[in-house]
Amino acid sequence: MDFHKDILKLDCRSEVERICSFIVQQVREVKRDGIVVGLSGGIDSALCAALCVRAMGKDKVFGLILPEKESSPISAEYATKHAKELGIETETVDITPTLEAFGTYQKRDDVIRGSFPEYDSASKSKITLPADLLSKDSLNFFTLKIDDGNGNVKTTRLNKKMLNGIVAATDTKQRTRMMHLYYYAEKTNYMVCGTTNKTEVIEGFFVKYGDGGVDIEPLSHLYKVQVYQLSEYLGVIREIIERAPSPDTWSFEVNDEEFYFRIPYAKLDPLLYAWEHDIPTERVCEVMDLTEEQVNRAVRDFNAKYRATKHLRQLPPTLE
Amino acid sequence: MDTVSKVREYVVENFLFGDGESLREDVSFMEEGIIDSTGILELLFFLEETFGISVEDHELVPENMDSLRSIAGFIDRKLNGSSAAEA
Numbered sequence: 001m002d003f004h005k006d007i008l009k010l011d012c013r014s015e016v017e018r019i020c021s022f023i024v025q026q027v028r029e030v031k032r033d034g035i036v037v038g039l040s041g042g043i044d045s046a047l048c049a050a051l052c053v054r055a056m057g058k059d060k061v062f063g064l065i066l067p068e069k070e071s072s073p074i075s076a077e078y079a080t081k082h083a084k085e086l087g088i089e090t091e092t093v094d095i096t097p098t099l100e101a102f103g104t105y106q107k108r109d110d111v112i113r114g115s116f117p118e119y120d121s122a123s124k125s126k127i128t129l130p131a132d133l134l135s136k137d138s139l140n141f142f143t144l145k146i147d148d149g150n151g152n153v154k155t156t157r158l159n160k161k162m163l164n165g166i167v168a169a170t171d172t173k174q175r176t177r178m179m180h181l182y183y184y185a186e187k188t189n190y191m192v193c194g195t196t197n198k199t200e201v202i203e204g205f206f207v208k209y210g211d212g213g214v215d216i217e218p219l220s221h222l223y224k225v226q227v228y229q230l231s232e233y234l235g236v237i238r239e240i241i242e243r244a245p246s247p248d249t250w251s252f253e254v255n256d257e258e259f260y261f262r263i264p265y266a267k268l269d270p271l272l273y274a275w276e277h278d279i280p281t282e283r284v285c286e287v288m289d290l291t292e293e294q295v296n297r298a299v300r301d302f303n304a305k306y307r308a309t310k311h312l313r314q315l316p317p318t319l320e
Numbered sequence: 321m322d323t324v325s326k327v328r329e330y331v332v333e334n335f336l337f338g339d340g341e342s343l344r345e346d347v348s349f350m351e352e353g354i355i356d357s358t359g360i361l362e363l364l365f366f367l368e369e370t371f372g373i374s375v376e377d378h379e380l381v382p383e384n385m386d387s388l389r390s391i392a393g394f395i396d397r398k399l400n401g402s403s404a405a406e407a
Binding site: 130137138139140141143157158159160163164300303304305307308 | 350351353356357358360361362364365377378380381382385
């Protein structure tokens, strides 16, 4: 198989047609009346909404905007603006009370206070993996970073118990959103549209029964850089296209690369393609101007994440 | 019990469900899928507790952590370094 610099370049027109046909076919197959998209203010959900409108018409697409107190304020603003441009109806539901009732913030903060007793409601937190895998090798370990609200940052390496405690609490944000999406979808006989792209699917960058709990995945065959191509083609608003991709679930701002991927999308996606298609390392080095050690490092990381998240991509195993 | 044996016992019991007869000293934990990223955190805790060492972030690289042999070498270097520093 060939590998070159433009390997991920799409014929946007035909790809949009293909995805729209898929959406229509799936909605018909399950006899639904339309499709609901959770609009996060990010590029994946913005593209999904644009594709659904192109496929079904604006009257059969509904946008749910589901912010919480730690979401970036511009997320809901951009989501609303994009929805207006598409002409779709939206509803905004603040999920903070639901998360507070469950104890999401309390459970997470209790874990954080195990290391930083001073952590309070003015503080912000995030977790990150070591930066820039291609420049500097290291294993995947998460670091908790807190900001006291005045720009004073403290960090600590997380052990397994702390990591699991923080992630389990934070993942309830995506699962609460899934609950709202299905409430709306069932009430109106709509499908729930997923927004996970291929980069995220391969590396396991989604929450099982959270943002992974959906009826249809129109983007799961597209790498993130291809999501950008189609977004440009369909006229997603500039604010969203130019925004740094982020999980937007941490009060201390963090982008996808520092949180999980460790490689910028422009390099990550071609490397993932090469990994997926068994492109010889020598060829990858030549095309991407990387050393053999850098490519091997990326491959090691892909293998580790793909294997560790295999269960996320599967239905629960059953006996025959 | 030597360093390799102690680490082997821990890895076999915690990551291989007791079935570790074929675990050679040079087998890559990551390439073989024996230990994932959260497993590394568990292993790290074990190493720090058992050998009384403190592992810095910059030391969390495959060269130090990816096989029984590399871990044993790393621990020996840490312990010898500590002894030398104290002497």
